[in-house]
Structure formats: C-alpha cells, structure tokens
Amino acid sequence: MIQKGVIVILFFVLLGNPISVMAQTEPEDIAMATDEYQDAFYESLKQKGIENYDKAIASLDKCVKLKPNDAVAYFELGKNYLSLKDYRNAQDSFEKATQLDPKNKWYWLGIYDVSYETKNYPLAIETIQKIIAFDEEYKDDLISLYMITNQFDKALVTINEMNDKFGKSEDRDRYKMQILSQGKYQNAEITNLIDQIKKSPKEESNYINLIFLYSKAEETDKALEVAKQLAKEVPTSEWAQVSLFKVYIDANQADKAIKAMNVILSSSKIDSKIKHRTLNEFLIFVNKNPQYAPDLEKAIAYFDNDKEIDVAKEVGKFYHSKGQFENAIKYYEKDLKSNSDTDRETNLLLLEAYTQAKQFEPMTKRAMNMIEIYPSQPQFYYYAGLGNNQLQQFKNAKTVLEMGLDYVVDDKALEANFNIQLGEAYNGLGDAKKKEEYFLKANELLKKKK
Known part of the structure; x- marks a missing residue:
C-alpha cells in the first residue's frame, strides 16, 4: 500500500x-x-x-x-x-x-x-x-497507479499538478524522469517548464530541467539560451556560468572565462555535452591565444575519466588539422598514457604527427613496438621502415619493409609508399639497381591509383 x-x-x-x-x-x-x-x-x-x-x-x-x-x-x-x-x-x-x-x-x-x-x-x-475528494494528497497514489498501468500522459499531468501545489517530491521526480526518458512526452514537459519559469523566474530547477531536455534533444543552442536567462535571474547558479563563460569568451575576458569554465567542468550537475562544447570553445580561443595553453591542460584533466569521448585525442586531432603537429603529439601521447597505450587509431595519428614533425626516433620506436602488438597491420611496418630510413638504419628499414609488404592488400597508395621506402633503403645500402626497381614499381602503382 x-x-x-x-x-x-x-x-x-x-x-x-x-x-x-x-x-x-x-x-x-x-x-x-x-x-x-x-x-x-x-x-x-x-x-x-x-x-x-x-x-x-x-x-x-x-x-x-x-x-x-x-x-x-x-x-x-x-x-x-x-x-x-x-x-x-x-x-x-x-x-x-x-x-x-x-x-x-x-x-x-x-x-x-x-x-x-x-x-x-x-x-x-x-x-x-x-x-481524493476527501484528501488531495492521495493524488500521489493515483500517480503510482498511472505509472503501473502505463498511463504516462495522465501521470505527467498529475505530477505537474502536485508539484505546483505541494512542491516536488523524490518519488514524483523519479517517475517524471522515467516518463521523460520516452521522447514523445518531452515536448509537453518543455511547454510545462517554460510556463513554470514564467510563473517562478527565480526557481533554478525549472531552468536546469529545461536545459537538460534541450541538451538531450541535441538542441544545444536552445539550452544555452535558457542558461543565459538563468544567469540573469539566478547569477549564483552553476548552470548560469555556461552563459557567462560564452559572454566572457566573446568579450576576450580570459580570466573570467577560465574561472567560469572551471566551475562548469567541475560541476556534477552540468550535462557532459555542455562541458564538451565549453571545452571546444576554449580550445578555439587558445588556438588564437596560445599563452593560455596551461589552462587548457588543466581543463582537459577534468575529462580524464570521461567514458564517452577521449578528449585529449580530440584536442590532438584539432591541432593536427591546424598543422600544429607538436601540440598534436603532446595530446595524442597524453591520451595514450591516460587510456589505452595500444589504441590503433591514436597510434597511427601519433605516428603521422611524428612524421610531419620530423621526430623520427620516437616514431621508429613506437612503430616497432606496435608491430609486436599488431603483427598483421602494414601501416606500422611502413612507419618503422620510414623512420629507420630517416635514421639511416637502412638494413633495418629494408627488413621491416619487406616483412610488412606481405600484409598490404588492396591499398595501392600504401603499397606505393612501401616501394618508395624500399627504394630509399636500397639506395642507402648502395644498391642502385634495386633502388630503381622499387621506384619504378611505386610509379606504376601510383598511375593505377589515378
């Protein structure tokens, strides 16, 4: 009962x-x-x-x-x-x-x-x-019965009525979350929350619930608008910092923006999508203002246990796309250290960044280690061969490239690169005939690729 x-x-x-x-x-x-x-x-x-x-x-x-x-x-x-x-x-x-x-x-x-x-x-x-005609508080029993019988629309209406009259309760909040996990009820709740905000503009929970629903529906712009409204009405709210951060960044007020960002990232109340968006905006800001890179490092540390996104890896990709390979390397290495050191994609990105940054010693060492973990992945043999050539270890380059070439299947560009590096290895070993042979093979493969 x-x-x-x-x-x-x-x-x-x-x-x-x-x-x-x-x-x-x-x-x-x-x-x-x-x-x-x-x-x-x-x-x-x-x-x-x-x-x-x-x-x-x-x-x-x-x-x-x-x-x-x-x-x-x-x-x-x-x-x-x-x-x-x-x-x-x-x-x-x-x-x-x-x-x-x-x-x-x-x-x-x-x-x-x-x-x-x-x-x-x-x-x-x-x-x-x-x-209920004798005692309106028995509507809580009615809500439970509606939940048991899957009459969620009636339950939601009654929950809102009870919250409005008697204040919220733990059971009603739990039921409401259960109902709103089904998307078709969210529009009705959005309308209800907008009305509640109009009635009680200082009630923080209504803004937070509305932000949550917009965020869940991938309507981040609307979520930020609500946060902006919250900042105006309840400036001490953690969620209000979401809006204030944007204002400070746009005004180039770095110190205030960083302070707001740290509140956002450390909050247990703020949705992870909003946190990721905040970090991304700060990353773009730091790209233009590199003197704040140490603050970016501290911000990324908040995501060390994030199971949804490898934040350090995504930051590495950002710098990679901008041609800032030194920064990309730093964040790829951080990601591999914090997560799985054997992640295939991150290691390949890191090896490419090493190549562009001409850091051939760490590149060669990592590629050789990855061959032991992924013995049938030709890309790692390629980077190991390239690195050994650059370090003038031509015999090692020849050995590892010949081994890896056997694993190349239906990839003309990679096969051509293998032949180019084999040509370089034989050139370093003083075998001009073999050099020309592999360069010709590479040239033919590149023509077929076109």
Missing part, C-alpha cells in the same frame, strides 16, 4: 444514549449501542489483535445482527477478511460500509486496499479518485 491512515481506537460511551459517529471520524472511533453489541465488538478487537481473524469475524457477525446498518462493523469485517486474504468478502464488507456511510474516506480506503492487493488497478484508480 502506498499510503496508510493511522487508525486510532477511541471509544465514546455516553450513559443511556446511543452514540452518534461524526462523518469523518476514523472508523474505529465507535460507539456501543448496547452492552451486548459492545461486548461483541470488544471481543472482535481482542481476537483481531492476536490474529484470530475467524473468531473476530464471528463476533462482528453478532454485531451486524444487532445493528444491521452499522458501517463500522462492516468496515471491521472487511479488515479481518482482508487479513485472511478473503478478498471477495473483504470487498463486499467494505462496499457495504461505503453504502451506509459514503462520506467516510476510511471505508473507501478499504476497497482501495483490496483492489491494490488483487492488482485490480482500474478499480483502484476509480476508488482513489473518490478518496
């Missing part, structure tokens, strides 16, 4: 007069019409207390015979039948109690208990809606 009332036993005995029970007194606030009725009722309570439910029911049957229209006796019968899991008789007894006193919510809760335990959810929903 999701909510339970606390049943308080309170007896009022007025000498010589029958007892009248107020409409909304709890059902065990009972009066005894006669000594015989009183004795039977007390006996039922005693037997129920020691879990002798059959004997309690027998005593209550006496009460019903003495007072056929006593709703309290029927309610007690229902509770005892429910304890025995005799759901049919329990429901009949609770229904009789509601017929005799339809304004007492406890009797309706008896029917609700039966319907919930028997998983008769349509009846549970119908019953709880009647109980």
Whole structure:
C-alpha cells in the first residue's frame, strides 16, 4: 500500500444514549449501542489483535445482527477478511460500509486496499479518485497507479499538478524522469517548464530541467539560451556560468572565462555535452591565444575519466588539422598514457604527427613496438621502415619493409609508399639497381591509383 491512515481506537460511551459517529471520524472511533453489541465488538478487537481473524469475524457477525446498518462493523469485517486474504468478502464488507456511510474516506480506503492487493488497478484508480475528494494528497497514489498501468500522459499531468501545489517530491521526480526518458512526452514537459519559469523566474530547477531536455534533444543552442536567462535571474547558479563563460569568451575576458569554465567542468550537475562544447570553445580561443595553453591542460584533466569521448585525442586531432603537429603529439601521447597505450587509431595519428614533425626516433620506436602488438597491420611496418630510413638504419628499414609488404592488400597508395621506402633503403645500402626497381614499381602503382 502506498499510503496508510493511522487508525486510532477511541471509544465514546455516553450513559443511556446511543452514540452518534461524526462523518469523518476514523472508523474505529465507535460507539456501543448496547452492552451486548459492545461486548461483541470488544471481543472482535481482542481476537483481531492476536490474529484470530475467524473468531473476530464471528463476533462482528453478532454485531451486524444487532445493528444491521452499522458501517463500522462492516468496515471491521472487511479488515479481518482482508487479513485472511478473503478478498471477495473483504470487498463486499467494505462496499457495504461505503453504502451506509459514503462520506467516510476510511471505508473507501478499504476497497482501495483490496483492489491494490488483487492488482485490480482500474478499480483502484476509480476508488482513489473518490478518496481524493476527501484528501488531495492521495493524488500521489493515483500517480503510482498511472505509472503501473502505463498511463504516462495522465501521470505527467498529475505530477505537474502536485508539484505546483505541494512542491516536488523524490518519488514524483523519479517517475517524471522515467516518463521523460520516452521522447514523445518531452515536448509537453518543455511547454510545462517554460510556463513554470514564467510563473517562478527565480526557481533554478525549472531552468536546469529545461536545459537538460534541450541538451538531450541535441538542441544545444536552445539550452544555452535558457542558461543565459538563468544567469540573469539566478547569477549564483552553476548552470548560469555556461552563459557567462560564452559572454566572457566573446568579450576576450580570459580570466573570467577560465574561472567560469572551471566551475562548469567541475560541476556534477552540468550535462557532459555542455562541458564538451565549453571545452571546444576554449580550445578555439587558445588556438588564437596560445599563452593560455596551461589552462587548457588543466581543463582537459577534468575529462580524464570521461567514458564517452577521449578528449585529449580530440584536442590532438584539432591541432593536427591546424598543422600544429607538436601540440598534436603532446595530446595524442597524453591520451595514450591516460587510456589505452595500444589504441590503433591514436597510434597511427601519433605516428603521422611524428612524421610531419620530423621526430623520427620516437616514431621508429613506437612503430616497432606496435608491430609486436599488431603483427598483421602494414601501416606500422611502413612507419618503422620510414623512420629507420630517416635514421639511416637502412638494413633495418629494408627488413621491416619487406616483412610488412606481405600484409598490404588492396591499398595501392600504401603499397606505393612501401616501394618508395624500399627504394630509399636500397639506395642507402648502395644498391642502385634495386633502388630503381622499387621506384619504378611505386610509379606504376601510383598511375593505377589515378
């Protein structure tokens, strides 16, 4: 059961007069019409207390015979039948109690208990809606029933109603996240959040939830607009720093931008997509203002445990595309050190950057190490051969290139490069004939490639 009332036993005995029970007194606030009725009722309570439910029911049957229209006796019968899991008789007894006193919510809760335990959810929903007329907080039970029966649209409307009237709750937030994980409900929630922001412009959580939904829908520009609005209304918010960072970067206020960025990147509340976008904007800024490179290094450290994106690798690619190979090397090496040192793609990017930067010693060493890990990958043999040639280790170059050439399949450009390097190796070894032979092969392959 999701909510339970606390049943308080309170007896009022007025000498010589029958007892009248107020409409909304709890059902065990009972009066005894006669000594015989009183004795039977007390006996039922005693037997129920020691879990002798059959004997309690027998005593209550006496009460019903003495007072056929006593709703309290029927309610007690229902509770005892429910304890025995005799759901049919329990429901009949609770229904009789509601017929005799339809304004007492406890009797309706008896029917609700039966319907919930028997998983008769349509009846549970119908019953709880009647109980809500007495106590609106039972809408939380209604939300749970809507969730159980997959009526998410009704649940979402009711959650928003309850949040608006009573404030948020942990259970409602959990249900809401479950509903919004299904995309078709997000537009309705976006509209609701926009309305909530208009009503309560200082309530930070509505902005954050709206930013989250826009971010999840890949509408980052809209998310940033909401962050900008939040910065205006709640400037102390961590999310507000997202907007302020953009303002500071555009105004070339580096110190303020870096401070805002560090708040963003260290926040456990801010979505990772926003963090990646912030870092990317700072990377572009640092490319134009290299004096802030140490701050970029510190920023990248926030992503060391990021399972979604190898940030250092992406920064390396950025510098690679700009022809800044020294910087690219630094970040490729950082990525390999932080993650997997054997990642094939990163190693190939690093070897290419080494080549462009003319760092042939580390290139050759890494390529030879990678051959041991990937013995059938021809690219590593190629870089090892190229590096050995540049280091004038022509015999080593010849050996490794001849080994690797066997693994080249359907790649004319790579095969041509192998032949060029073999020609260079034989040239270094003083074999002009072999040099020309491999250069001619390379030339033919390049013609076929065209």
